[in-house]
Amino acid sequence: xxxxxxxxxxxxxxxxxxxxxxxxxxxxxxxxxxxxxxxxxxxxxxxxxxxxxxxxxxxxxxxxxxxxxxxxxxxxxxxxxxxxxxxxxxxxxxxxxxxxxxxxxxxxxxxxxxxxxxxxxxxxxxxxxxxxxxxxxxxxxxxxxxxxxxxxxxxxxxxxxxxxxxxxxxxxxxxxxxxxxxxxxxxxxxxxxxxxxxxxxxxxxxxxxxxxxxxxxxxxxxxxxxxxxxxxxxxxxxxxxxxxxxxxxxxxxxxxxxxxxxxxxxxxxxxxxxxxxxxxxxxxxxxxxxxxxxxxxxxxxxxxxxxxxxxxxxxxxxxxxxxxxxxxxxxxxxxxxxxxxxxxxxxxxxxxxxxxxxxxxxxxxxxxxxxxxxxxxxxxxxxxxxxxxxxxxxxxxxxxxxxxxxxxxxxxxxxxxxxxxxxxxxxxxxxxxxxxxxxxxxxxxxxxxxxxxxxxxxxxxxxxxxxxxxxxxxxxxxxxxx
Numbered sequence: 378x379x380x381x382x383x384x385x386x387x388x389x390x391x392x393x394x395x396x397x398x399x400x401x402x403x404x405x406x407x408x409x410x411x412x413x414x415x416x417x418x419x420x421x422x423x424x425x426x427x428x429x430x431x432x433x434x435x436x437x438x439x440x441x442x443x444x445x446x447x448x449x450x451x452x453x454x455x456x457x458x459x460x461x462x463x464x465x466x467x468x469x470x471x472x473x474x475x476x477x478x479x480x481x482x483x484x485x486x487x488x489x490x491x492x493x494x495x496x497x498x499x500x501x502x503x504x505x506x507x508x509x510x511x512x513x514x515x516x517x518x519x520x521x522x523x524x525x526x527x528x529x530x531x532x533x534x535x536x537x538x539x540x541x542x543x544x545x546x547x548x549x550x551x552x553x554x555x556x557x558x559x560x561x562x563x564x565x566x567x568x569x570x571x572x573x574x575x576x577x578x579x580x581x582x583x584x585x586x587x588x589x590x591x592x593x594x595x596x597x598x599x600x601x602x603x604x605x606x607x608x609x610x611x612x613x614x615x616x617x618x619x620x621x622x623x624x625x626x627x628x629x630x631x632x633x634x635x636x637x638x639x640x641x642x643x644x645x646x647x648x649x650x651x652x653x654x655x656x657x658x659x660x661x662x663x664x665x666x667x668x669x670x671x672x673x674x675x676x677x678x679x680x681x682x683x684x685x686x687x688x689x690x691x692x693x694x695x696x697x698x699x700x701x702x703x704x705x706x707x708x709x710x711x712x713x714x715x716x717x718x719x720x721x722x723x724x725x726x727x728x729x730x731x732x733x734x735x736x737x738x739x740x741x742x743x744x745x746x747x748x749x750x751x752x753x754x755x756x757x758x759x760x761x762x763x764x765x766x767x768x769x770x771x772x773x774x775x776x777x778x779x780x781x782x783x784x785x786x787x788x789x790x791x792x793x794x795x796x797x798x799x800x801x802x803x804x805x806x807x808x809x810x811x812x813x814x815x816x817x818x819x820x821x822x823x824x825x826x827x828x829x830x831x832x833x834x835x836x837x838x839x840x841x842x843x844x845x846x847x848x849x850x851x852x853x854x855x856x857x858x859x
Contacts, residue, residue, distance in 0.1 A: 379670050379696060380662070384689050384711055390444035390659035392652075393521050395514070395546065396531030396538055396560075398450035398474065399430030400457050400464075402486040405723075408495075420490060429464050430485060432531035434645045434686060435560070436470045438652035438674075441688040441718075444659070447521050448472040451510060451537050453502075457482035473517050477510045483535050503535045511542055518546060526659040528555055529651055530569070532562040540568035547571050556658055560651045566607060574611040576651045582614050591616055593632065600624035613668060615650060615675070623668045631665050636676030636695075649678040649687050685722065690715045705785040706793045709807060712755070715792060716808050719753050727751030728810035730801040732759045734773040735851050736783045739842060746840045747814040748789035755792040755808060756784050757801040767799060800825040811835050816842045 380386075406420040429437050432450050439446040448465070452458045454476040461482065465472045480502040488495045506514065514537070522528065528550050532538045547570070550557045557572040564584045569575060579591050586599040600612045604626035612624045620634040653674040657667035673695050674687045690711060693704045707715060716726055729747050733740055733756075748754045758781055764773045773780065777795055785793045796804050805813065805826035813830045817839045821827055827837045 379666055379673075382689065382693060382696065384443055386689065387442050387444040387656040387660060390439070390442075390527075390656040391447070391525040392439050392444055392527050392529060392655050392659060393447045393449065393518075393525040394432050394436045394439070394529045394531055395449045395518060396432035396435070396529070397483065397533035397535035398433045398448070398452060398461060399483045399485055399533065399535075400461055401428040401430035401434075402426075402484060403428065404486065404488045406488075406490060408490040418490065418495060420488060420495065427460055427464060428685075429461070429468070430645070431483070431533045431535070431648075432529075433461070433465070434648040435529055435531045435652050436472070437468055437686040438649050439656060440469045441686040442653065442656050442674075442692070443689045444656040446470045447525065448474075449514065449517055449521060451475045451477050451480075451506060451514065452483075453481040454478045455482055457484055473521070475510060475513050475517070477506065479507055479510075480504065480536070483533075501535060505536050505539050506542075511539070515542060515545055519549065522549060522553060522555060525555060527655045528557050529655055530557065530559040530572070531648070531651070532560060534562040538568070540565070543568040544570070556655075558651055558655055558658070560647055566603075569609065570607050572607075572609050574613060574654070575609055576613045576615070576647065576654065578615045578647060579617065579619075582612075591619060593622070596622060597624060597630055600630075601626070611664060613650070613654065613671075615647065621650075621668065621672055621675075623664060625664070631668060633669060633672045636672050645685070646675050646679050649674050653687070685718070688714060688718050691718070705791065706781045706795075709794055709796075709804065712792055712794045713807055716753075716755070724752040725812065726808070726810040727754045727812045727814055728757065728801075728805060728808060729754070729814040730757035730759075730796075730804070732764050732768070732773065733780050733784055734764060734775055736780070737851060741787065743816055743840055743842065744784070744787055745789045747838075750814060750838055751810075751812055753791040754789060755794060755810065756790050757804045758784060758793055758795050760795050760797050763797050763799060802826050802829070805829055809833060809835075813837045814840060816840050818842060 403426045404422055405424045406422040408418040408420055410419050412419045436446040436448040448470055452461055452474050458476060461474060484500040486498040530538055547557050559569045559572045559575045561569055561575050561577050561581060566585055583589060586603060589595040589599060601624055604612055610626050615621045618635050623631040650671045653671035654667050657670050674692060677691045677695055678687045719726060727747055727750055761773055761777045781793050784790055794804060802825055806829060812835055813826055815824050821837055824837055
């Protein structure tokens, strides 16, 4: 059973991630023809983006869930090292990236036609760390370990986590009472001996125990034996469309069906699983609840395109069920985080605002029409205090709690943010929408924030209104009938 969560649920989870950091490079475009030079598609490049991969993506997931992430890794002494530092500077991650002149920074370039990956190009030098670099890593680890609850070993097989270093880290963690979770790589798992939990996918698990069917009875038998052999307490095996299973050295297994509704991209799903598991375990959750949470997080992230971290707001929406509308109503701080995640997915953000006091068909028409102009629609809603200042005593009729829930209940609305000021200018400045939308009862020059939105390349749209529909007329009609 997953406890109730909020943006502050994991704020006291301190996680140290050690492993292979990767620079992810995405090239986006469209394909409309085949090359005359060879039977391959021709991509018309439209944009490109850089992101954190490997251990960096694990750290980004922890930060997105509201935990405290410390990252320890090794990169080359090159321009891509600087690119990593620039990306990390924009994240709430405490990073120690040690430069190794003997290697290049690992770079994965994915060429994407819409949501389909055409090809991946890897640039790497995956040799073991030189002794002096390994010593620097362990020295940095010993300084960081005391302040964390959990250590994640994110092994992508690029040379950072050799057997000797893994065992020194695990031994130190055991001595200090820290949990060790491992996302393993390769078939030599002896280097992870005495860890608290390994999180392989089924293919990785099969590479160690031998080829077996992806069926419960075969998996449970082999996993139990592996836990005993390696003296690890838990083995969480992700099984793709068949979900995941937690096998314990002592105790009953725990299985869950896959939670994804749509699968666009499995890149980084393993990072999300181990990050989600880590924040839960660090806060004292039991293993079953932690695995359930990780399963839901994985179901979200495979529905995103590219290596994108999950956020606590994503999870809140996932868990909301019938109370989904309430989870659309966010503080400005949480709304900025949500909008940033939408923008990272190339979503077009729309913004409109109003009092919406006594919701009527004219309001609904405006919001539905606005939603057709964007991928995600934000509604800035005047607070009670703001409306009283604008319209005088006796207004609003409905409280801000009622008004925000009514607006959030509409399928056309993705986010509701309250504001106290007379105008939403500060809200627009903070959220930076791509399109600002108002009714045709305004002229463009009268729309608050129009110049601001256009200054960053956005646009302003004016929507036709339903005639003879207003809150004022409804109030007057009620008065006259009274």
